[in-house]
Amino acid sequence: MKLLTHNLLSSHVPGLRPGAGFPLRIELGHPSELPPEPSPGYEADEEFLRRLHHVLLEVEVLEGSLQCPDSGRRFPISRGVPNLLLSEDEA
């Protein structure tokens, strides 16, 4: 799972407060460095953009999970594929 994909994901557990499903918290099998907040005027910062591009599109989460920030429900990521299916009871 690329980080850009993560950016598009939101928890869809029923009954969440509006907007509370984003962003899903990435929990990794092993710790890894994640980028800091973007500084103002980042559009012009070539160096930053390159690093941003790298982080969004070239870093992949292979094993770990995504945690709903509101309900705490975890969605697994295995072999690079996140599984965001809800169980029948949840849906």
Place this chain on the structure above:
Amino acid sequence: MEHEATQLEKQHVHSVYENTAAYFSDLQTKAWPRVRNFLLEQKPGSLVVDIGCGTGKYLSVNSQVYNLGCDYCEGLVEIARKKGDEVLVCDNLNLPFRDQCFNAVISIGVIHHFSTKQRRIKAIKEMARILIPGGQIMIYVWAMEQKNRRFEKQDVFVPWNKALCSRHFSESNQSGDKGEFVHAAKGQDIHPAQLVISECSYQNNLQPETDSKHPRNMDHCLPRACCMKISEEENRFYSALGRSFRSWFFSRSLDESALRKQSDKMKHLKHEGVWAGSAVPIQHSRHCSLDLGHHGALLNEQSLDDDDDVFVESLSLRKPQWSPATDALKDLSLNGGHQSVAQSKGDKASFINGPVEDRDCVCGCNKDGAGKSDASKFFKRTSTTDSTDSALDSAVSVGDQIDAVLDTKAFMRYYHVFREGELSSLVEENVPELQILSSCYDHGNWCIIAERRG
């Protein structure tokens, strides 16, 4: 209703795809040109998602955009992942995406697997939700109206058989590959793989329609089915056809039907060896799969390259005197291109006398291995009028017997095939956030492109 719908889809969509995923490869299905063009027209840098991406055949069409794919089936998603695609597992009815974040969405051959109108609407609404205003969606669904024929009913179970989905199988054959069929039918050395392809295209083209005003007359079909004389070649040809036809099942839509008592259904199933009306013929399927199973077992044991044995065996199961060369079958042979026997009827008028009869004839004859009278007896026990059994009942009760069927690798996939205009109406009437830009018929599918209003 919701529970029934999910159960039906679980059994006849999800588990089938999951169990058959291993047999899928990119070679199986062609990327429709129109879909390719839609993708290629997206601006570089666009965020594009394929909802129901399967093995991800559309995810590498346009490398200038960000391609994301998702599917309910883990097995298929795994295959896409191995190709390097960005994919995830999720439910079309509950997409884990934020509102308005995609420039384009495609849904190719997906929503026809939803068993109720409400679910189909929900699927479309979910996809509209994740589109940015001005973003576009392309939806493809299987059409009830095929080349010269139509499905008899809109809710169908389509069998999947390992042999039928060999690496030669291509969905592009939905429109029928006449050349191969003609080839396959003639000559002694019919290549089973080709025959298989033909059967596949036949299956996909099978759209018989009965005159719904008249109840089906089972007895009537029998003489026609069993007593015509045709050549040995044609006999083999039709044998293969018969095998395909037998496997098709129609069901009543979950939307329409009232649920019948289980007891009625079970009684029906136990005593009726033949598929009747619109109900899914559990017994029938068992017979079919037994019949087919004979092939099936063979096909399982042997590699698909072991053509001769497969083919020869299939011949030996046919009684020489059986020739289901009804007008109907002859008509259908049109699609397969068996021109020498084919007769052309008008477009709308060219329906066979229901797949039921022919299939039943085939099954009846084969099973009993006997002549007319036995088969008629066989038929008379069956109600010829439509039952109001729901697909659910059938599906649910099929559950047990499906296990028996499974080992023949004859899975059945549920489809709701769309009438002309149905998809457009569905969107116009229920998804106001989408505005339809264009619609067309393509390769046996109804297609629309719509834009998110905003």
